[in-house]
Amino acid sequence: MAKYNKKVCLLGEFAVGKTSLIRRFVYDRFDDKYISTIGVKVSRKSIVIPKDGELIDLTMLLWDLAGNEEFSQVRASYLRGSSGAVLVCDLTRKSTLDNLHQYARDLRKISPDAHLILAANKVDLISDHQATVSDVKELAAHLESPFYLTSAKDGDEVEDLFRHLGKMLV
Numbered sequence: 001m002a003k004y005n006k007k008v009c010l011l012g013e014f015a016v017g018k019t020s021l022i023r024r025f026v027y028d029r030f031d032d033k034y035i036s037t038i039g040v041k042v043s044r045k046s047i048v049i050p051k052d053g054e055l056i057d058l059t060m061l062l063w064d065l066a067g068n069e070e071f072s073q074v075r076a077s078y079l080r081g082s083s084g085a086v087l088v089c090d091l092t093r094k095s096t097l098d099n100l101h102q103y104a105r106d107l108r109k110i111s112p113d114a115h116l117i118l119a120a121n122k123v124d125l126i127s128d129h130q131a132t133v134s135d136v137k138e139l140a141a142h143l144e145s146p147f148y149l150t151s152a153k154d155g156d157e158v159e160d161l162f163r164h165l166g167k168m169l170v
């Protein structure tokens with residue numbers, strides 16, 4: 001089976017759910033404690049993807065970046081070599097959608113060929129939503145990326161999102 005290793009960055013403001021999405025995808029678990037990521041943490045998950053009648057073994061190296069620091073040299077080195085990125089916003093905080101334009105620009109400067117996918121997270125917190133599905137659609141169109149309405153808590157669309165990105169990477 002052909003094997004690939006690909007670096008994937010998770011990008012978005014603090015507390016949008018980057019760490020929780022990785023935890024859900026890699027360990028199938030959720031934790032409602034907020035443990036801020038310091039610096040960078042890399043998790044790894046292998047999936048099998050069908051392509052042209054063959055199976056491909058893809059290992060995703062998922063880089064979780066602390067989101068609220070300013071873009072700097074250090075950040076650039078985190079972004080370098082990324083084949084893909086999950087841009088994460090939080091449906092309960094509209095400002096987290098707007099901020100993704102800057103994250104996408106920063107990434108494209110460093111890794112112009114990286115594939116993007118958008119996770120509009122916390123879809124389970126319906127009564128707290130500040131952003132609508134049409135806001136998310138508009139953002140996704142702008143970023144020219146597919147989008148998923150995810151819940152790291154319930155697991156909604158998390159696997160679908162990472163599998164879709166995986167297909168884009170191979």
Ligand code: GDP
Pocket residue numbers: 012013014015016017018019020021031032033034035036037067121122123124125150151152153154
């Ligand atoms: P990060 O800073 O972007 O890595 O955010 P975290 O993954 O640490 O999540 C921030 C907070 O939001 C934590 O308290 C999580 O438990 C909570 N959280 C993350 N994803 C979801 C979700 O899909 N639904 C709900 N209800 N809470 C979530």
